[in-house]
Amino acid sequence: MLRLADSLDMISRLTASVIRWLALVMVLVQFGIVVGRYVFGYNIIAVQESVLYMHATLFMLGAGYTLLVDKHVRVDVFYAKAEPRTQRRIDVFGHVFLLIPSMLVILYWSWPSVRNSWKILEGPISVGGIEAVFLLKSLIPAFCILLVIQSLSLLIRLLLPETSRPEAKA
Template identity: 85%
Template sequence: MQRLADILDGISLMTASIIRWLALMMVLVQFAIVVGRYVFGVNSIAVQESVLYMHATLFMLGAAYTLLVDQHVRVDVFYAKATDTTRRRIDIFGHVVLLIPSMLVLLYWSWPSVRNSWKILEGPISVGGIEAVFLLKSLIPAFCILLVLQSLSLLIRLLLPGTSASKADA
């Protein structure tokens, strides 16, 4: 089971190592947009939309890695002062009752829209924009699948005796 958890963690680590460069690319493109518009008077809707696409990709595909390294948003009302055993129980509850079911519901309800978008190769958001909304919508099922896989990895670690659930604990 430990090996399976390591493989699932590897998916998040590999995804993060690839998409982290989008943050730098996004800043550079945004800088070029500002310089182009205010210095040279040049503007492109497609280039502006590319920042939206990069931001969405960074957020949606980076969420599983964020969960892996325990940097996700957590409501610390009870968690902060809880014992390790109570924290483990809260985490197990969160994965089994909240995270995994909500991702499966989101995947189920978003799939028809994603499928239809691919079927018609849905065009740009704005006139003159990137003609690939179907790719943007594909981030939704990818987000759900990556989070479910990472959640299963953390759940395996939480249920195995003597293991740490997150890479941040290691």
């Protein structure tokens, strides 16, 4: 089971290793937009939209990795002061009854919109923008799938006996 969890973690790590470069590209493109607009008085809407696409891609595809490294937002009213065993129970509850079901619901309800967007190759958000809204909408199911994969990995680790968990050996 630990090997399966490691394999699932690798999906998040590989995704993050590719998309992390979008942060740098996004900053450089935004800098170019500012220079182009305020120094040269030149503006291209498609380039402006590309920042939106990169930003969405970075956050939607990076969510699984964020969960893996435990840097996601956590409402820790009870969690922070709880014993490790209680924290594990809270985590299991969160994965089984909140995260996985909500991702499956979002996946189910967003799929028709994504499918239709691909069917018509949905065009730009703005006139002169990027003619690929269908790619932007495809981030929704990708986000859901990556979060479910990472959630399953964490759930496997949470349900392993105490002695076989990697953190127990450290």
